[in-house]
Amino acid sequence: MIEVINLTKQYGQHKAIDNISFTVEKGEILGFLGPNGAGKSTTMNIITGYISATEGTVKVDGYDILEQPEEVKKRIGYLPELPPLYMEMTVEEYLKFVCHIKKVKPQKQKEVLGKVMNAVKITDMRKRLIKNLSKGYRQRVGLAQAMIGEPQVLILDEPTVGLDPKQIIEIRNVIKSLGKDHTIILSSHILSEVSAVCDRVLIINKGKIVAIDTPENLAKRLSQSNKMLLRIKASKDKALNIVKGVKSVKTAEITGSREPNTIDIVVEGKEGLDIREDLFYAFKSTDYPILMMKSLDLTLEEIFLQVTTQEQAIDHESISISEENDAQHEETDGQQREDGEDVSNN
Amino acid sequence: MLAIINKELRNYFASATGYIFMSFFLLISGIFFSITNLFEQNPVYNNVLSSITFIFLFVVPMLTMRLIAEETRQKTDQLLLTSPLKVSEIVLGKYFAALLLFLLTLFITVLYPVILSFHGKIAVGEIVGGYIGFFLLGAAFISVGLFISSLTDNQVVSAVVTVITLLVLWIMEGIIMGLPTDRKSSIVFMAILVIAIAALFYNSTKNIFISAAIVIIGAIIMVAVYLINPALYDGVIVRIFQWFSLLERYQSFSYGIFDVSSVVYFITFSCAFIFLTIQTIEKRRWS
Secondary structure (H helix, E strand, O other): OEEEEEEEEEEOOEEEEEEEEEEEOOOOEEEEEOOOOOOHHHHHHHHOOOOOOOEEEEEEOOEEOOOOHHHHHHHEEEEOOOOOOOOOOEHHHHHHHHHHHOOOOHHHHHHHHHHHHHHOOOHHHOOOEHHHOOHHHHHHHHHHHHHOOOOOEEEEEOOOOOOOHHHHHHHHHHHHHHOOOOEEEEEEOOHHHHHHHOOEEEEEEOOEEEEEEOHHHHHHHHOOOOEEEEEEOOOHHHHHHHHHHOOOEEEEEEEEOOOOOOEEEEEEEOOOOOOHHHHHHHHHOOOOOEEEEEEOOOOHHHHHHHHHHOHHHHHHOOOOOOHHHHHHHHHHHHHHHHHHHHHHHO | OHHHHHHHHHHHHHOOHHHHHHHHHHHHHHHHHHHHHHHOOOOOOHHHHHHOHHHHHHHHHHHHOOOOHHHHHHOOHHHHHOOOOOHHHHHHHHHHHHHHHHHHHHHHOOHHHHHHHHOOOOOHHHHHHHHHHHHHHHHHHHHHHHHHHOOOOOHHHHHHHHHHHHHHHHOHHHHHHOOOOOHHHHHHHHHHHHHHHHHHHHHHHOOHHHHHHHHHHHHHHHHHHHHHOHHHHOOHHHHHHHOOOHHHHHHHHHOOOOOHHHHHHHHHHHHHHHHHHHHHHHHHHHO
16 A cells, blocks of 8 residues: 655755665554654655655555655545644634545535544534644544545554543544554554554664564564563572472573562573473472562563664664663563553553 | 635634735725825826835735745645645645735725716726736735745744845836946856856756856857847846836836736746745755
């Protein structure tokens, strides 16, 4: 549906995006991840035809953005970073104007307006002036605008930025439901959002693609899935002895003690083996209870940080995680998971 | 394009701009009509039109300062430029909206000659010609304002630069009188012009060969003209600057002369600036 081929955008000496290529299949939701200034918005602006690329091409539904811009623009609904709203218009006036410029047939206009306002729940606000709306509602009007004209492709630049958690969930659900019959590219800072909504994630840094894969595969590829963090109520030596006695364990290392009378051990299993059951049975018959057993899978946040901060990782596209980082991960891990849950529980 | 015209017209009246423009225009024209025609008991209406041309200096920036600058500042140009509309449709829509408001206001002033006609015979043909000239002059100024609005994202800058530019166009006749007409300065001026065009070309394309070619071809033409007919250089500067002397063209209309070449001139002038506006917007997307 969308083909991006060798896209480069140069501002003077600075390359905002550097030789990017990817494709998005019909009906797919692709997430754009990257730190500020990575080139997310630039890429989106080029796909939508707002700015032009220095080199490379973009094809939407087989049409080239340079050769047949009208055909491409007809197929795309775009919500830029800052929703392009006319403050002095009411919501309804604005959406009618968008209907006009997107050449919606006059007899269908009413139906289209009703549909999009319903989808983002702004029907009650339709007589209000846009300048009097809160940021969340403005964002929704922007989203409604993008949906007008039945575009097959939606490009959403940080659609949930500035919204409260409840609104984020709502907009996210709207996007998910839109994903059933649209091809969507969305960018986001909130990584849990990307993993919740997107089929595939594209991580971009300094204008280059660092990784593109499904959220699960990214996690798997980068995770130390065979590593477990154990917290055991026992003394150092005893716990370590028992752990080392388990056949499937490859290495075990004490990382310290966080609670009184307990010990934390990072255990690495042999390749392809699940060590959880073995560990359980090993401690079952002893007087030393397992207080916690946690897989050291990386969250998307950690993957993101890893790929965007490690030069080596970028070059080799495979990441080996140094033992030193482990301790850091543990600390941030719990915190971030909690944050994520906060959002989704609301 | 209709959608843009509609939106811009609505915007003129949603903000105070439209009302201020109309009331200011009607107030000034009303005062001049009263003084020139009514109090003096003078039936020549075209005098009113030619004496109120100065209000373009104030009302044109009012109409045009916002048109494109505000879209750029609010980033609403993202909506327009990513919609299936062509850039030319957007620019023309905005131009026509300003033109329509101007025309509407001008239409109200038709009341004045109608009032005159109650008191005696008026020269209908002459007045219609005067109105056409006045409208074309305004249309040309609006195109300049539109172009300047596309150069900046600041309304105030847009307005100030428009006033200054219109002022320069205004006093063009005076400037022309002070310009040298001898051959030597003409040649120097042409040389500077050729180099400036080449520099501009280099700046936008970064192609040194074509820029150099422009300089060389320009030099060859200049030498050729000098060898064949050096008299062509006499008064070149004046002739070039005269091209921008809009008021001089307008004068013939106010005398009741309907000059087709002036009509063509005004339309060409407006088209040139609309074209430049479109190019500015396109260029910004490429750089």
